Amino acid sequence: xxxxxxxxxxxxxxxxxxxxxxxDAVETALGETYEAVTALAGATRAPAPTAGTVxxxxxxxxxxxxxxxxxxxxxxxxxxxxxxxARISAHARMACDATGTARLLLLRPAWPRHRDDDWIExxxxxxxxxxxxARGGRVFLTTxxxxxxxFSDLPDCRFLVRLVEAPKKPPPxxxxxxxxxxxxxxxxxxxxxxxxxxxxxxVSKASGGDSTHAKIAAARRLGMPVVxxxxxxxxxxxxxxxxxxxxxxxxxxxxSP
Ligand SMILES: NC(=O)c1ccc[n+]([C@@H]2O[C@H](COP(=O)([O-])OP(=O)(O)OC[C@H]3O[C@@H](n4cnc5c(N)ncnc54)[C@H](OP(=O)(O)O)[C@@H]3O)[C@@H](O)[C@H]2O)c1
Numbered sequence: 001x002x003x004x005x006x007x008x009x010x011x012x013x014x015x016x017x018x019x020x021x022x023x024d025a026v027e028t029a030l031g032e033t034y035e036a037v038t039a040l041a042g043a044t045r046a047p048a049p050t051a052g053t054v055x056x057x058x059x060x061x062x063x064x065x066x067x068x069x070x071x072x073x074x075x076x077x078x079x080x081x082x083x084x085x086a087r088i089s090a091h092a093r094m095a096c097d098a099t100g101t102a103r104l105l106l107l108r109p110a111w112p113r114h115r116d117d118d119w120i121e122x123x124x125x126x127x128x129x130x131x132x133x134a135r136g137g138r139v140f141l142t143t144x145x146x147x148x149x150x151f152s153d154l155p156d157c158r159f160l161v162r163l164v165e166a167p168k169k170p171p172p173x174x175x176x177x178x179x180x181x182x183x184x185x186x187x188x189x190x191x192x193x194x195x196x197x198x199x200x201x202x203v204s205k206a207s208g209g210d211s212t213h214a215k216i217a218a219a220r221r222l223g224m225p226v227v228x229x230x231x232x233x234x235x236x237x238x239x240x241x242x243x244x245x246x247x248x249x250x251x252x253x254x255x256s257p
Pocket of ligand 1 (some may be wrong): 013014015016039040041043056057058059060061062064065080081082084085086087088089091143144205
């Protein structure tokens, strides 16, 4: 079979390093069998290069995604979105159920809690705000731009905010310093940053993954508490934790009638 003729159609919901790695791996290992489109929300102005076709922007809710799956005759969808991107994952479940499209969740494992970790685990950003309010001080916010507003009514805190890209609008925080940097980060650099900035509390989502784990290890080394926002529940259905396992699932899908 030549490429382009009769290949199965795969939609990867991306915006993560796993989504990018899967698109690369499909191109390399399953390029004769699958043609992949990676969907990005469009939140990042300069996303890293991705193999295959890239489509940017929302679908218009679960109905819009279902229409896309039908119109493009998509055979399989891999939801490789971030563990905190709960809305698009729910939309993917609904759209795949409505269209009978096979769906796999590629979900990175959560960080294990080490016995020396001093984590204050909270259910959501509102609870994280309360935990920060109770402590005050120099607070390192690494939650992402969309979650900064939750901390906007804490004038006694001095925030250090780290974002992947310069924000379109200034962060809604009275007293803050901004660092723009994209992972992966090294533990020694995280320790140096936290020391230089006089950080005494870290706020993080329980995102998991290697690229941003160094801040967690650095906080442990410094004996610093971490306000850790728990993940929303994952969607039900088939789930894998690695790109290799996702390739195996795709191979099995291609073999099934
Ligand atoms: N949340 C985080 O902490 C985080 C961190 C790193 C990366 N990301 C990535 O950033 C993107 C947006 O995250 P979010 O938390 O804002 O998502 P979300 O709240 O679950 O989704 C909000 C809306 O954005 C659109 N959308 C989200 N992901 C999309 C994708 N991969 N392709 C096309 N449309 C998408 C959908 O719009 P329509 O309803 O119009 O289809 C969705 O309803 C995701 O791709 C995610 O993987 C998120």
